[in-house]
Amino acid sequence: MPRKSRQDVRRAWSHAEGARLRLEVQEPVVEGHLDIFLDLYERRVDDMAYGVAFARQARDSVLHGGDYFAIFAFEGEDLVGGCLCQRSTEFDAVLLRFSAVDPKWRNVSLARVLHTRAFRVTREQGFGRVTLGDDPNLYGHMVKPGLSPFKARLGFDPVPAGTLGPRFSGDVADRLISLDRLTDPTVMLGYTGATDATGETSELMAYVAGANEPADLARYTTHSIRTVRPLTAPAR
Structure with a gap:
């Protein structure tokens, strides 16, 4: 990762910690939190001119497939961002499938916090590769x-x-x-x-x-x- 990018990541973590955001790694993923995240994700996709919201199609797999975990960010009790991650033991990889953050937190790079936390979980679980999706x-x-x-x-x-x-x-x-x-x-x-x-x-x-x-x-x-x-x- 370039030096400037590492600085951006540290700055994003500093914002999140200063605002006392709470990060949760959920495995299994809590159904109520997943539904709130999917609503947030779809609102963000609606802001795109030609966006297509695919995430809800994976809802049952996330809840019952056994190969997903989630990184969720909370401001108090409000979910303000998240990232859904899928493990693939077949390919020794974790796929960051879907992510979204509240507009309030987009400008302070909460996405970088979610992604780098997911990278850490990937290493902790022993996977050799991580991908930011297709x-x-x-x-x-x-x-x-x-x-x-x-x-x-x-x-x-x-x-x-x-x-x-x-x-x-x-x-x-x-x-x-x-x-x-x-x-x-x-x-x-x-x-x-x-x-x-x-x-x-x-x-x-x-x-x-x-x-x-x-x-x-x-x-x-x-x-x-x-x-x-x-x-x-x-x-x-």
Whole structure:
């Protein structure tokens, strides 16, 4: 994790501790708290132009599947943020599936507190890997382009979904016709075409459409994405 990101995490924890927020690791997850979190999550998704609220579909699995735990933050008795995490012993990993925080706490980075607490639990439970979830390869519609740099600042790198096994894998091809309904910039991930020792194509690159300055391209480089190219949408 970069030095600036470590400072941001310490600052976020300082805010949370100063406000006397209470963090709870719940395993099993308390049903009443889960329902309050799902309502919060759906309100946050409703604030997105094209967001889709998937979390409630996992409610029964969270409560009865036996492989979930939750990190919840409370201000007094009010739940103000949370993160639902799923263990996968098959892939030696914990997946941070869904997270949301109250708008009041978003600006002081409560999400960083929840995520780093989840990382600690992952280590305590003996798992070797943690993932911040599955994203579409197009940042600029359902999810914003800033999500990718945010995850990179926490020390994460984008990898093909199949890295965690076949049931997470799947490649798609995007046909970009217009940028009219997308954010500026829009970021698309794809393969470089280079192959590894097994003949597989797994090295990723990023295409950035709508960025006006070279610095915009540099934001999307990571340890695994070293090639970033501008992309111009075709004329309509």
